[in-house]
Amino acid sequence: MQSRSPAPRATGRPRSAAADAAILEATRAALVELGWSKLTLGDVATRAGVAKTTLYRRWAGKNELVVDAVAELFDELRLPDSGSLAADIQGVVLQFAAILDRPEAKSGLMAVIAEATRDDALRARIRASIVDRQKRLVLEGRVRAQARGELPAEEDPVSASRTADLIFDMVAGAVVHRTLVSAEPVTEDWARGFAQILLLGLTGTRPA
Amino acid sequence: MQSRSPAPRATGRPRSAAADAAILEATRAALVELGWSKLTLGDVATRAGVAKTTLYRRWAGKNELVVDAVAELFDELRLPDSGSLAADIQGVVLQFAAILDRPEAKSGLMAVIAEATRDDALRARIRASIVDRQKRLVLEGRVRAQARGELPAEEDPVSASRTADLIFDMVAGAVVHRTLVSAEPVTEDWARGFAQILLLGLTGTRPA
Amino acid sequence: MQSRSPAPRATGRPRSAAADAAILEATRAALVELGWSKLTLGDVATRAGVAKTTLYRRWAGKNELVVDAVAELFDELRLPDSGSLAADIQGVVLQFAAILDRPEAKSGLMAVIAEATRDDALRARIRASIVDRQKRLVLEGRVRAQARGELPAEEDPVSASRTADLIFDMVAGAVVHRTLVSAEPVTEDWARGFAQILLLGLTGTRPA
Amino acid sequence: MQSRSPAPRATGRPRSAAADAAILEATRAALVELGWSKLTLGDVATRAGVAKTTLYRRWAGKNELVVDAVAELFDELRLPDSGSLAADIQGVVLQFAAILDRPEAKSGLMAVIAEATRDDALRARIRASIVDRQKRLVLEGRVRAQARGELPAEEDPVSASRTADLIFDMVAGAVVHRTLVSAEPVTEDWARGFAQILLLGLTGTRPA
DNA sequence: TGTTAAACGAGACGGTACGTCACGTCTTCGC
DNA sequence: GCGAAGACGTGACGTACCGTCTCGTTTAACA
Numbered sequence: 001m002q003s004r005s006p007a008p009r010a011t012g013r014p015r016s017a018a019a020d021a022a023i024l025e026a027t028r029a030a031l032v033e034l035g036w037s038k039l040t041l042g043d044v045a046t047r048a049g050v051a052k053t054t055l056y057r058r059w060a061g062k063n064e065l066v067v068d069a070v071a072e073l074f075d076e077l078r079l080p081d082s083g084s085l086a087a088d089i090q091g092v093v094l095q096f097a098a099i100l101d102r103p104e105a106k107s108g109l110m111a112v113i114a115e116a117t118r119d120d121a122l123r124a125r126i127r128a129s130i131v132d133r134q135k136r137l138v139l140e141g142r143v144r145a146q147a148r149g150e151l152p153a154e155e156d157p158v159s160a161s162r163t164a165d166l167i168f169d170m171v172a173g174a175v176v177h178r179t180l181v182s183a184e185p186v187t188e189d190w191a192r193g194f195a196q197i198l199l200l201g202l203t204g205t206r207p208a
Numbered sequence: 209m210q211s212r213s214p215a216p217r218a219t220g221r222p223r224s225a226a227a228d229a230a231i232l233e234a235t236r237a238a239l240v241e242l243g244w245s246k247l248t249l250g251d252v253a254t255r256a257g258v259a260k261t262t263l264y265r266r267w268a269g270k271n272e273l274v275v276d277a278v279a280e281l282f283d284e285l286r287l288p289d290s291g292s293l294a295a296d297i298q299g300v301v302l303q304f305a306a307i308l309d310r311p312e313a314k315s316g317l318m319a320v321i322a323e324a325t326r327d328d329a330l331r332a333r334i335r336a337s338i339v340d341r342q343k344r345l346v347l348e349g350r351v352r353a354q355a356r357g358e359l360p361a362e363e364d365p366v367s368a369s370r371t372a373d374l375i376f377d378m379v380a381g382a383v384v385h386r387t388l389v390s391a392e393p394v395t396e397d398w399a400r401g402f403a404q405i406l407l408l409g410l411t412g413t414r415p416a
Numbered sequence: 417m418q419s420r421s422p423a424p425r426a427t428g429r430p431r432s433a434a435a436d437a438a439i440l441e442a443t444r445a446a447l448v449e450l451g452w453s454k455l456t457l458g459d460v461a462t463r464a465g466v467a468k469t470t471l472y473r474r475w476a477g478k479n480e481l482v483v484d485a486v487a488e489l490f491d492e493l494r495l496p497d498s499g500s501l502a503a504d505i506q507g508v509v510l511q512f513a514a515i516l517d518r519p520e521a522k523s524g525l526m527a528v529i530a531e532a533t534r535d536d537a538l539r540a541r542i543r544a545s546i547v548d549r550q551k552r553l554v555l556e557g558r559v560r561a562q563a564r565g566e567l568p569a570e571e572d573p574v575s576a577s578r579t580a581d582l583i584f585d586m587v588a589g590a591v592v593h594r595t596l597v598s599a600e601p602v603t604e605d606w607a608r609g610f611a612q613i614l615l616l617g618l619t620g621t622r623p624a
Numbered sequence: 625m626q627s628r629s630p631a632p633r634a635t636g637r638p639r640s641a642a643a644d645a646a647i648l649e650a651t652r653a654a655l656v657e658l659g660w661s662k663l664t665l666g667d668v669a670t671r672a673g674v675a676k677t678t679l680y681r682r683w684a685g686k687n688e689l690v691v692d693a694v695a696e697l698f699d700e701l702r703l704p705d706s707g708s709l710a711a712d713i714q715g716v717v718l719q720f721a722a723i724l725d726r727p728e729a730k731s732g733l734m735a736v737i738a739e740a741t742r743d744d745a746l747r748a749r750i751r752a753s754i755v756d757r758q759k760r761l762v763l764e765g766r767v768r769a770q771a772r773g774e775l776p777a778e779e780d781p782v783s784a785s786r787t788a789d790l791i792f793d794m795v796a797g798a799v800v801h802r803t804l805v806s807a808e809p810v811t812e813d814w815a816r817g818f819a820q821i822l823l824l825g826l827t828g829t830r831p832a
Numbered sequence: 833t834g835t836t837a838a839a840c841g842a843g844a845c846g847g848t849a850c851g852t853c854a855c856g857t858c859t860t861c862g863c
Numbered sequence: 864g865c866g867a868a869g870a871c872g873t874g875a876c877g878t879a880c881c882g883t884c885t886c887g888t889t890t891a892a893c894a
Contacts, residue, residue, distance in 0.1 A: 011836075011837055011838070011891095011892070011893070012836075012837040012838025012839065012890090012891080012892080013837075013838050013839045013840075013889075013890050013891055013892085014838085014839080014890090014891065014892080015838090015839065015840095016839080016840080019839095019840090035323075035325070035326035036322055036323075037323060040879085040880060040881085041880080041881080041882090042879095042880065042881085043880095049841095050840085050841085051840065051841045051842065051843090052841095052842090052843090052882085053839090053840075053841080053842090053882095053883090053884090054839075054840065054841085056882070056883085057839080057840095061881095061882085103325070103326070106322075106325040107322065107325050107326055109322075110318055110319075110321050110322035110325065111318075111319065111322035111323075113318050113322075113388055113389055114244055114245075114315065114317075114318035114319035114321075114322055115243075115244075115245060115319075116388075116391075117243065117311070117314040117315050117318065117388060118243040118311070118315055123391055126389075127390075127391070131389060131390065162401075163401075165390065165392070166398065166401055166402065166405070168390075169382050169385045169386045169389075169390055170378065170381075170382045170385075170402070170405070172381075172385050172389070173378075173380075173381030173382040173383070173384055173385030173386070173389075174377050174378045174381040174382065175381070176381055176384070176385060176389075177377045177378075177380050177381030177384060177385075178377045178381070180321055180324075180325060181321055181334075181339060181377075181380065181381075181384075182335075182339065182373065182376075182377055183324075183331055183335070184373070190374065193370075193371075193374055194374065194378070196409070197374075197378070197406070197409035197410060198405070198409060199409070200408060200409045200410075200412055201404070201405035201406055201407070201408045201409030201410075202405060202408075202409075204408055204412065218861085218862095218868090219860080219861065219862080219867070219868045219869075220859085220860070220861085220867080220868035220869030220870065221858070221859040221860055221861095221868075221869055221870045221871075222859080222860065222861095222869090222870075223869095223870065223871095224870080224871080227870095227871090248848085248849060248850085249849085249850080249851085250848095250849070250850085251849095258871090258872085259871065259872045259873065259874095260851085260872095260873095261851095261852085261853090261870090261871080261872080261873090262870075262871065262872080264851070264852085265870075265871095269851090451739075451741070451742040452738055452739075453739060456853085456854055456855085457854085457855080457856085458853095458854070458855085459854095465867095466866085466867085467866055467867045467868070467869095468856085468867095468868090468869095469856095469857085469858095469866070469867085469868095470865090470866065470867085472856065472857085473866095477855095477856085478855095519741070519742070522738075522741040523738065523741045523742055525738075526734055526735075526737050526738035526741065527734075527735065527738035527739075529734050529738075529804055529805055530660055530661075530731065530733075530734035530735035530737075530738055531659075531660075531661060531735075532804075532807075533659065533727070533730040533731045533734065533804060534659035534727075534731055539807055542805075543806075543807070547805060547806065578817075579817075581806065581808070582798075582814065582817055582818065582821070584806075585798050585801045585802045585805075585806055586794065586797075586798045586801075586818070586821070588797075588801050588805065589794075589796075589797030589798040589799070589800055589801030589802070589805075590793050590794045590797040590798065591797070592797055592800070592801060593793040593794075593796050593797030593800065594793045594797070596737055596740070596741060597737055597750070597751075597755060597793075597796070597797075598751075598755065598789065598792075598793055599740075599747055599751070600789070606790070609786075609787075609790055610790065610794070612825070613790070613794070613822070613825035613826060614821070614825055615825070616824060616825040616826075616828055617820070617821035617822055617823070617824045617825030617826075618821060618824075618825075620824055620828065634842095634887090635841070635842045635843070635886080635887070635888090636841080636842035636843030636844065636885085636886070636887090637842075637843055637844045637845075637884070637885045637886055638843090638844075638885080638886070639843095639844065639845095640844080640845080643844095643845090664874090664875060664876085665875085665876085665877085666874095666875070666876085667875095669846095673846095674845090674846080675845065675846040675847060676846090676847090676877085677844090677845080677846080677847080677878090677879095678844075678845065678846075680877070680878085681844075681845095685877085833894095834893100834894085835892105835893080835894075836891105836892095836893085836894100837890105837891105837892100837893105838889105838890095838891100839888105839889085839890080839891100840887105840888075840889070840890090841886100841887095841888080841889095842885105842886085842887095842888105843884100843885090843886090844883105844884085844885080844886100845882105845883075845884065845885090846881105846882100846883090846884100847880100847881075847882095847883105848879105848880090848881080849878100849879090849880095849881100850877100850878080850879075850880100851876100851877105851878095852875105852876080852877095853874105853875090853876075854873105854874095854875095854876100855872100855873080855874085855875100856871105856872100856873095857870105857871080857872085857873105858869100858870080858871070858872100859868105859869090859870080859871090860867105860868090860869090860870100861866105861867095861868090862865105862866095862867085862868105863864100863865090863866090863867100
């Protein structure tokens, strides 16, 4: 999760584990209060009760720090077992929207994505820490739907993976766009409508 | 489009019209070379051959300036008349992806969206300058598809508008997510796959 | 302050002369409120109800303007005829101190003198407008004292002039230093003490 | 002499002592080349090989910095032991004039005095750093003259102090006025003439 | 149990950019 | 055709953070 420790130190005082947690927590608090652009590392250090040097020893800069601080937020996403694929999708969409609605996620996530457009290492870090981590939800959902007989078994694994990516982009993209760009709330109705279109688009079958 | 002139000045030397264009162009050039976070207003002013004060006289800050500079990029979007709704959607998706792939759009757009999460005035500016401006494409597309008989006539105008918004979020969201977050290219195949799912989701009819 | 004459002449330039006075008066007012370093020509122009261009047409800059504005203050100095040289000196010292105590004089005079250390034209302007103009007081005083028999007639005109200059430096210097550097008030006692020392130093005679 | 550190810091990196000296030296160099009004703190910092922030950490602004830079110049003043009070006065006057003739003194001293007319803290700083520091010369001179029998012993300490102040104003004032306002050189003749008048004025006795 | 080497807090350092202000010049238009 | 209004290029201001660099001080693992 955090900045690489190049070699597991043999001697000397070990790094404080508590400091890491305090810094990430302070980062989220600062994101809530100040937003990305006014967040300063000096301020985060002060909030965490830690010296600026300690912070720089562990993270390379603001971007890396915020990615780690935000990534933790998405780990609480769970695929609900609601009995039908449509309801499962709707459930995940609502959970995702709820997280995205928290100011520490909003403010930080889009900013690091923006930065990542010019920084390959940062983009890789985002994918590893956030995106790929949550793609599990799409895979789990498919397995479950296939078990229920809502989706046919995949034959070609390549095309299966490609479709999974497409679905992920569609789900995540729509929610992000609705929340951050259109700045409209993701209501139950909206989520149901979205899930219907997606499901019908995938199977040609209108859910019950 | 640009910073409002609160009163159409009657007296004094009028503002240089050329300066506005030069500044916006310089802003885009700086976005290409430096990206959002390293772009400085001083540098933009220098590139535009303009004093920093002139720039500040017209825009309140980096955010406002970049919104205006980026907004112009999206005005070249055109709804292609390809004969079928599926092809029209695919065409718009590809155009949109092509614009988003340009570094001046990538780098700037996401950053101002991130900033807008904490700044209502900025969000309003983005909606007015970019989002609502392009929503026309969805509306045109629907009218044309209805004329072709591909979509039924809408009866309830409220639900029609709601559906249009949903479609807009889905299209824009998926392309943005694919391009910026997943950082994968929007190929013709991808666009065709997306258009198929969307269309099937909307009509229950698989395109020819 | 500015000339709002109810029936202004339509022809000629009735305003030009008034503008000069208004500007100098505004300069003094600004010196009182803001002091030299915070005085701006834009502000003076506004106070005088005049455009900045008008001001620049008549004065080369802040220095020149302030010299003229301050010079007028010293023209009210008069050599009192108090019956004795000692009393005359004391009277002039007190008058001079009273003028120097006014904020528009204090703040402006020393500043232009400071500037003049690097600007020969400015120094010349100060000498012509202020210093040499007031040297008349020393000369008048000497003539009057000689008429009264308090001072012997001068024989060598060169040494006479040299002595006059020395006296002028001593009087003006002591008052300026007392007022501005030591920042102590020039009281009647102080002025009497000073006059006594000076007179005794010049004549070897203690005044009655 | 310099910006007081309110507490002798116990922790953190200590301030560079070399920086202080470099800054003051650079300030004097800049005064020589540019004069007060064109001296900028950014330029001083560059000359001193120091960041602007370092400079601002130690001095509140241009005024305070220049006071300290100039004050050091006057520390080299020494009361010569020439055998007679008249010669001692003449010697100090010449030394003082020599310092005042240096452009870094001229240009800076009068400017800060001008500023001090509107800034009590600055005036206090000037008095502490420059004026009171040099008043020692008057006191030393009197003690020595009394030892020689040239001046009577003082009885009333209050009037003694008042007289010392008056003498200081007269000496410093005359030299400053001669040098900066009249802009005439302080020659040996002038200094002798001045010392004679002063001494005669004080004692009623013409020096040998 | 004492040594020792890294981590720690504090904060000064050289930098860069900020957004503002005043400068002195230049248009433009109205009286 | 002068003068008010005000935009312009220029350049310094003083501030805020950056990321790095000393300092003197813990502190845990090792010897």
